[in-house]
Amino acid sequence: MTMVDPGNQTVAILGYGTAGVNAAIALRRAGFDGVIRVFSDTDILPYSPILTSYYAGGLKTYEECFPWSAEELAELSLEVVANSPVVELDPEAHVVRTAEGEFPYTKCVIATGATPVPVGFPPVEGDEAYKPIVLRTMENAERLKTAIEDPLCKRVLVSGASMVALKTLEACLYHGIECTLVGVNPHVLDMNALPEAAERFEKGLVEKGVTLRLGNRIASVKRIDDADGFQGRKLEVTFANGDVDTFDEISVSHGMKSNIEFVKEGSLEIDRALVVDDFMRTSNPDVYAAGDVAQGTELISGQKRIVGIWKNAALQGACAGRAIAAELAGEEPPADCALEGSIATNTIVVKGTLFISAGTMELSEGRWTEVRESDDMTVVYVFEDAGDGQRRLVGFNITCDHDDEGSVAFDTGAMLVMQIERGLRER
Amino acid sequence: MGFLERSDAYWKFAGQCAQCGHCTKACDSLTEAGMTLGEIAKALIDHDREAKDADDLRMRIAMDGSLTQAVRGCFFCTSCKNTCFAHNDVCDLIYNARVDFQNLGLIPRQDWSSVLVDEEWDIFKAYRAIHGIGYTDLTRHVETEDHEAETDFDVMFFPGCSLAAYGPELTREIFETFEELGVKATMLDSCCGSSLRSAGFFDRAEVLCDRNVEEIIQSGAKQLVCVCPGCANDMGKAVKRAGVEIETISLAKFLLAHGFEPKHPVPTGQLCISKSCQDRDGSYLADTCKLLGVDASVPTIFHGCCGAGGAVSAFQPDRQAQQADSKLSFASDGATVVTMCPTCTYTYAYRLMNAPRDITNKHYTELLFDSQFDWDMVFYQLNSMWYGEYGAWLAEVFA
Numbered sequence: 094m095t096m097v098d099p100g101n102q103t104v105a106i107l108g109y110g111t112a113g114v115n116a117a118i119a120l121r122r123a124g125f126d127g128v129i130r131v132f133s134d135t136d137i138l139p140y141s142p143i144l145t146s147y148y149a150g151g152l153k154t155y156e157e158c159f160p161w162s163a164e165e166l167a168e169l170s171l172e173v174v175a176n177s178p179v180v181e182l183d184p185e186a187h188v189v190r191t192a193e194g195e196f197p198y199t200k201c202v203i204a205t206g207a208t209p210v211p212v213g214f215p216p217v218e219g220d221e222a223y224k225p226i227v228l229r230t231m232e233n234a235e236r237l238k239t240a241i242e243d244p245l246c247k248r249v250l251v252s253g254a255s256m257v258a259l260k261t262l263e264a265c266l267y268h269g270i271e272c273t274l275v276g277v278n279p280h281v282l283d284m285n286a287l288p289e290a291a292e293r294f295e296k297g298l299v300e301k302g303v304t305l306r307l308g309n310r311i312a313s314v315k316r317i318d319d320a321d322g323f324q325g326r327k328l329e330v331t332f333a334n335g336d337v338d339t340f341d342e343i344s345v346s347h348g349m350k351s352n353i354e355f356v357k358e359g360s361l362e363i364d365r366a367l368v369v370d371d372f373m374r375t376s377n378p379d380v381y382a383a384g385d386v387a388q389g390t391e392l393i394s395g396q397k398r399i400v401g402i403w404k405n406a407a408l409q410g411a412c413a414g415r416a417i418a419a420e421l422a423g424e425e426p427p428a429d430c431a432l433e434g435s436i437a438t439n440t441i442v443v444k445g446t447l448f449i450s451a452g453t454m455e456l457s458e459g460r461w462t463e464v465r466e467s468d469d470m471t472v473v474y475v476f477e478d479a480g481d482g483q484r485r486l487v488g489f490n491i492t493c494d495h496d497d498e499g500s501v502a503f504d505t506g507a508m509l510v511m512q513i514e515r516g517l518r519e520r
Numbered sequence: 521m522g523f524l525e526r527s528d529a530y531w532k533f534a535g536q537c538a539q540c541g542h543c544t545k546a547c548d549s550l551t552e553a554g555m556t557l558g559e560i561a562k563a564l565i566d567h568d569r570e571a572k573d574a575d576d577l578r579m580r581i582a583m584d585g586s587l588t589q590a591v592r593g594c595f596f597c598t599s600c601k602n603t604c605f606a607h608n609d610v611c612d613l614i615y616n617a618r619v620d621f622q623n624l625g626l627i628p629r630q631d632w633s634s635v636l637v638d639e640e641w642d643i644f645k646a647y648r649a650i651h652g653i654g655y656t657d658l659t660r661h662v663e664t665e666d667h668e669a670e671t672d673f674d675v676m677f678f679p680g681c682s683l684a685a686y687g688p689e690l691t692r693e694i695f696e697t698f699e700e701l702g703v704k705a706t707m708l709d710s711c712c713g714s715s716l717r718s719a720g721f722f723d724r725a726e727v728l729c730d731r732n733v734e735e736i737i738q739s740g741a742k743q744l745v746c747v748c749p750g751c752a753n754d755m756g757k758a759v760k761r762a763g764v765e766i767e768t769i770s771l772a773k774f775l776l777a778h779g780f781e782p783k784h785p786v787p788t789g790q791l792c793i794s795k796s797c798q799d800r801d802g803s804y805l806a807d808t809c810k811l812l813g814v815d816a817s818v819p820t821i822f823h824g825c826c827g828a829g830g831a832v833s834a835f836q837p838d839r840q841a842q843q844a845d846s847k848l849s850f851a852s853d854g855a856t857v858v859t860m861c862p863t864c865t866y867t868y869a870y871r872l873m874n875a876p877r878d879i880t881n882k883h884y885t886e887l888l889f890d891s892q893f894d895w896d897m898v899f900y901q902l903n904s905m906w907y908g909e910y911g912a913w914l915a916e917v918f919a
Contacts, residue, residue: 115535122528141538143605160539160558168569404606407536440605498546499599504795504823507602511801 112384119414212348290490297446390434452488549593597825622720661739729758
């Protein structure tokens with residue numbers, strides 16, 4: 094089946110998440126009145142991945158995880174093709190292919206997000222079909238929630254020390270689960286934290302009863318009976334250092350891949366994801382990308398990188414939408430809609446222990462750290478030589494023993510983000 | 521759809537808010553309203569969609585107590601933005617909402633009639649006129665009976681409304697320092713328009729700032745030296761809009777760069793620095809600490825609004841006092857509270873007059889110079905002018 098365009102112009106948005114919704118909003122606000130056809134692999138409304146762990150932990154209801162109501166989205170007059178994963182995007186033919194048929198487009202935004210990949214998780218002896226819990230989608234969150242709400246679930250192993258791993262850990266802690274965290278690096282938050290900040294965070298985790306197995310990894314997993322003889326109730330884990338422990342569930346958060354496998358081979362420039370310019374255009378002028386599938390400019394390194402955070406997905410989606418609307422109106426994309434790049438910013442709270450980071454933690458030549466400790470807070474600054482005896486802030490970590498909203502820690506974080514941005518403007 | 525002029529701003533915000541709810545917990549007003557920032561945007565969009573006409577929209581919003589609380593109860597302190605995981609820009613949202621509120625007649629005239637700083641009379645001009653506070657001798661870029669207009673100044677000094685009105689001696693002493701440091705200076709005793717913005721007159725505030733920039737250009741000054749971080753922010757944006765090569769800097773930074781030596785030692789005992797909420801990136805705080813010769817990690821620094829921001833006092837008079845109390849609670853008895861913005865100094869002084877505590881309240885310039893604010897006199901004069909020979913006139917002008 095081939096869908097015939099009712100009008101001359103159709104924008105296809107692949108993916109119905111933050112980036113996709115913001116692209117649609119920007120298109121409509123810029124006056125685009127053609128067809129916006131959105132392809133989704135589910136039939137649920139766009140949700141906030143930030144809130145999935147809150148849902149699993151019982152801090153948010155299912156309904157609260159959806160930032161936009163059906164009525165609000167209806168105002169965008171979208172044609173949503175639900176439960177219809179994209180099988181192929183053929184940029185040359187300007188066609189999106191799904192199991193339901195072919196859908197032509199004038200311009201396309203790829204905003205399909207990313208999928209967790211449990212890299213390195215071994216097959217489970219005695220239960221080859223077992224897949225560890227991951228956390229990304231509402232479906233993932235449902236599984237986690239169901240698992241940790243089970244009264245028989247007492248102990249969970251969280252593998253990985255990333256932001257997502259810690260969010261999983263937090264959800265478990267809210268259900269009174271005894272948690273162990275295993276990570277290959279010597280500290281948690283290895284991509285985001287420098288040792289001094291990580292150590293304070295680790296101290297906070299230990300105080301909450303979390304067992305840390307850092308510098309370690311899962312070597313093998315075996316399905317075993319529990320002490321009461323319930324068959325296959327437990328998962329026996331052997332760690333790389335030879336230690337053995339048993340758990341009721343295992344969650345893995347140490348791998349993520351962009352969802353771009355449907356892009357026709359060789360049709361678009363792909364590095365780790367789709368390489369985009371400041372208007373989110375890929376190597377094909379009629380295909381845009383936004384969110385976790387896009388490698389835009391990371392401002393501190395100046396390199397094309399995936400900055401996989403909510404705000405970036407929203408901004409990139411909006412940028413793509415505005416640029417497309419302009420082009421379809423026969424104009425150049427307005428300069429003020431260009432997204433010159435972004436910096437990574439992250440905030441995480443695990444039951445009261447707060448961690449904020451922004452910028453880079455890469456300590457290359459000409460960069461150094463300074464640490465400021467107070468009773469309740471550790472701040473690690475990453476500076477680089479700005480020449481003329483000046484220094485420039487390019488990154489920071491804040492770990493605080495409490496997470497009071499509106500506190501000095503949050504204000505300091507926001508202040509330092511602005512200092513990084515100011516430094517980049519002056520660079 | 522379409523009665524709200526600023527709906528693009530709301531849609532942008534609605535798209536960017538993840539609805540995590542942290543902003544609500546960071547702000548008393550949002551807590552009272554029970555709304556997130558995204559919900560404010562969405563409520564505006566929803567009312568706009570459902571309204572039959574502008575009158576209907578005005579009624580819908582007027583009946584929405586939560587939305588009114590959220591929009592009018594904002595200090596613009598950015599505590600919510602700072603707590604937001606995405607650092608979504610609350611000021612952009614609320615300023616736009618205030619403009620629409622003003623256009624719809626949702627902000628009563630008595631809430632802003634005395635702070636229309638682009639009109640002939642506002643509360644500061646009236647206070648100065650009644651009490652004989654003027655600076656025509658210092659505004660040297662403007663021709664007067666006593667001097668010709670000059671156009672070759674190095675610096676334009678911008679004291680801001682509160683300092684110029686309530687601290688005339690301090691203003692003059694700071695001005696004289698420019699000369700002592702070998703810098704040719706003139707002064708602009710105008711306003712940055714922040715009260716206009718708070719009242720929802722965004723465009724008028726920009727026009728006022730642009731007019732100020734024209735004066736600065738005419739003066740030939742290459743530097744605009746501001747005392748208040750808020751003035752510097754707004755005037756800095758206007759300078760940028762004009763595309764001229766004028767550097768906007770804080771007084772602290774200027775004094776540091778010119779090797780200024782404080783005229784007093786810094787007080788001993790606990791020093792509490794009230795970081796101005798307008799000092800978004802902390803650069804004014806850093807320069808102020810440096811100028812005072814204190815390590816920024818040593819004093820107690822409290823963040824957030826003093827209670828004067830966003831004209832909240834016109835909407836909820838009690839919240840100004842509550843906010844001031846919450847900030848002053850960081851200072852123990854005997855401490856010196858050091859402010860960066862003269863309006864914060866005023867607000868704390870007013871609060872301490874009504875609820876006395878053993879706290880010394882000083883603008884940082886008072887620690888550097890000999891002249892001091894005389895708050896007892898200021899509050900007496902502010903109060904008495906409504907009852908003296910000018911009382912009837914004031915009541916009429918600010919009706």
